[in-house]
Amino acid sequence: MKKRVILLGPPGAGKGTHAKSLTVAMHIPHISTGDMLRDARSRGTELGKQADSYMSSGALVPDALVNGIVAERLASETNGYLLDGYPRTIAQAEYLSACGEKIDAVVLIDVADDVLIERIVGRLSCPNCGAVYHRTNMPPKVSGKCDACGKDLVQRADDNEVTVRQRLEAYHKQTQPLVDYYDKLGLLSKIDGAGSVEDGFAQLKKVLEF
């Protein structure tokens, strides 16, 4: 089984959704820089304040801010991890490598842009546990409530069409180069994320060998 894993893919590809199931199936922690930054923002920490304007506009938060929180977190993980939303730039990937982290697998979850926009604009998120739903494609059992923890679901402020287009642009310009970067290192696998959640999960199971 691959233990130190990076999930790569555009916003809305299903990284967060799959990470929630993978963390249970593989017994490794889910580390989402997006969740960490949203948490910092809601607690009003210095980092949260600095990251806020970037996140609201759909831009990437500067590498130095994000690298700092990841380094602290990874240092305490000895049994592997599932990185979701990090690295997102070549500079972040180089930083990760300079930290001495040896990655076992990088999985690109591939989905076309038009599908992503539809998914994100209908997305509902749990502010408490990070679970994700979709108004029509993947509704919660009780309308507006998280299946996992019962808290009220919210639409993320950056899940609107204007900001989504910014995020997709940031992905194509700044994050997509990582596909080649990890391919050259022989670490990249690609799965098709356009189908159902079950279908995506079955592909991940093969690639990550669990």
Ligand code: ADP
């Ligand atoms: P999504 O993948 O749906 O766009 P995330 O929850 O991963 O959402 O990220 C939300 C926002 O947090 C991003 O748009 C960006 O502003 C910021 N962010 C998260 N991870 C990183 C990162 N590794 N580097 C820079 N910014 C990040």
Ligand code: ZN
């Ligand atoms: Zn929840």
